[in-house]
Amino acid sequence: MASASVSRESVSQSAVFPQGVPGWVPLLLGFLTAVGPISTDIYLPAFPAMEDTFHTDAGNVQMTLSIWFVGLAIGQLSVGPLSDRYGRRMPMLIGNLIYTVASAVCAFAPDILTFSIARFVASLGASASLVIPTACVRDMVPDRNAGAKMLSRLVMVMGVVPILAPMLGGLVVAVASWRVIFWASAAYGAICVLCVLFLLPETLPFQKRVALSPVTLVTRYLTLLRDRGFTSHAMVTGFSTFMQFSYLTAASFVFIKIFGFSPLHFSMLFGVFSVFMIGASQVNGILVGRIDSARLLQGAVIVSLLGGALLVAVVAWGKWYAGPAWRHDQVWLMIGAMLLTLAPTGIIFPNAMMGALADHPSLAGAAAALAGTMQYVMGALAGALLGMFPTTSALPMAGCMFFGTVMMLFVCALRPKALEPQSQESGAG
Template sequence: MASASVSRDSAAQAIPSERAIPGWVPLLLGFLTAVGPISTDIYLPAFPAMEQSFQTDAGNVQMTLSIWFIGLALGQLTVGPLSDRFGRRGPMLAGNFIYAVASAVCAFAPDILTFSIARFVASIGASASLVVPTACVRDMVPDRNAGAKMLSRLVMVMGVVPILAPMLGGMVVAVVSWRVIFWASAVYGALCVGLVWFLLPETLPLQKRVSLSPFTLIARYTTLLKDRAFSSHALVTGFSTFMQFSYLTAAAFVFIKMFHFSPLHFSMLFGVFSVFMIGASQINGLLVGRIDSTRLLTGAVLVSMLGGILLVALVVWGKWYAGPAWQQHQVWFIIAAMLLTLAPTGIIFPNAMMGALADHPSLAGAAAALAGTMQYVLGALAGFTLGQFATTSALPMAGCMLFGTIMMFVMCQFRPKSAATA
């Protein structure tokens, strides 16, 4: 059994070139990466049912989402270096197994405390699927432009999830118990274990694996943080997440309570935003190679910031200056401005992430982990910030989204000249 495992690893020590990579590999990596997004989105419609089932208040149920984000942030810091030391397949197998078992515990949890603990453990396991596929891309495609193109294909696959997950979750809650959502999550985790075991090649050769100890781990992260190219690009992805989580946190209130969308219509709008982000990622895949990835990143950040400025201006105008006629139609202008702000993230993420990983081939796992941790820390900060404002206006959401785009622009200015002007 052991010899079979070794032969499997040695037979796929590295995939030679981008052209030699089978077309199903990005699809597989995207499917694995989607574990995190689907687990975040699919149970949001179940919050009221969970509140009633556990006989607790809404704040305790909402806190499980924060616990999920904390676990993802902490888990990535650990699993990234582990994948640099032991290869990519092992951490992926272990992480998805832990996620599957913990999701099953969530499904029959008798109280909110048990559920919260199981949810935290599940997030630790799911963190492997957020880190390792990105590191696999860096292993397989060292070239920055080609890597950004492959990441765009991953974004396409994982981007389908936000379209389907809330609607599926809402349908499940409407027909059967919310617990079915977590049984389905457990099955998803088990399926990922099978796919990794039978299909995912080992992309990190033995000779490229690095030692692991507390001291080397600290030194590794310190090295990455001191590198301007890594830090600036990683913070671009982080503030992009801040901007997106500002939208995720407040959008339901803005469109359902303020603009009187039904939950179904809101889910459809949620899907429209996701379709535009996926479309942008595919445009990025077509343009990378023709236009340098650093220029695409700068252009996308500028478009997103323009959308953020327009969004704040529309909200301010509608709240304090516009008449009744304008207020009847302002929602469509707000949606257009939000599309302009959100859609470029399909271009921003793959190019900024490859910029962060480009100069650190031997630390791809640690670099992806640290960048991912920054994303979820800043995403959680967005949720906390919006929680400090009264839910009487769309302005807090618009202001936080604009702040995220401005900080992306600022981080772009901190990139090394060779990266910023290439």
């Protein structure tokens, strides 16, 4: 069965790219996938300005981030199976059109309620770009290690735009209205529509598409959830997202309001964090194949856990024991601890995601969707949880980030020990 499955995958790949996957394909998929990260990151420096414009409190502005995550979670549950049924291109096209129009509505929203509704609709459209590129990788590259390497390249590309996004957002807030940010998001969505129309190939042949019905859909998801290999790896990505979104939700208030960073300086710091995450993903691309991907995942989780523990220690010491004179040193120690916590996600994501998809080639869209939904449900929980705390201390952010790393290590230990060898045998068959 494994050999037959791989044979069918090889036919699929040769039908799309007879000479092998060209180098521009990961660039294109990364650019499309970046719709989600850029829409999350670009308006973070604008949180305080939005709070003033809408005459609301910080918790309500933070809640728009949770609404965004909820929409991404719901959208992925639908768009993944749709891409297994109708192919990859059409759902991507429709999703990017929805995202473009809804982002334009966000740009002229008169109040926080209208903004939140438009943001939710935009997230439903953006969910297509989070699920389908990963499924395309699985379509084209069935081998787990090769897939993890290609995902590492995709992570690099999708990470470049989010580095620039908060810097652009911070610059916009410094010289113009935060609403310009969402006009820029709408323009990005329109470019993605053109890319899908003229550049994205269809990676799922008609003969490999599966029927779609409510019963089939539920059965498909239950099949995935009952698989220990899928669930454990998907939960690793979920708690990694919880940790990252704890940072995303609270960091702008922590660094801008507590430590006095300007929006532009905060966005530059955000870019530094992103550079380290991208660097880790490229290290992963070099090491995958030389070192077992399961071992790489385990090591990266442990490093992130150590960084989270150090972050909590630094923040707690600064809050309860150190005097005001220690404030400058505390900021730099916090930044160092956050780098140690966040950078390993560049290794964690590609290895955990390919581990989740490895044994389900015929359900790649549904598997990517369910894993993505777990991620953004956890992200929404992180945002909602942090929204309950006052923005007067970095401790809630540090505590939530550390909790995410602890849970990553816990679910990592639940992975089936025989998964990696089985996966390699299947790829060899």
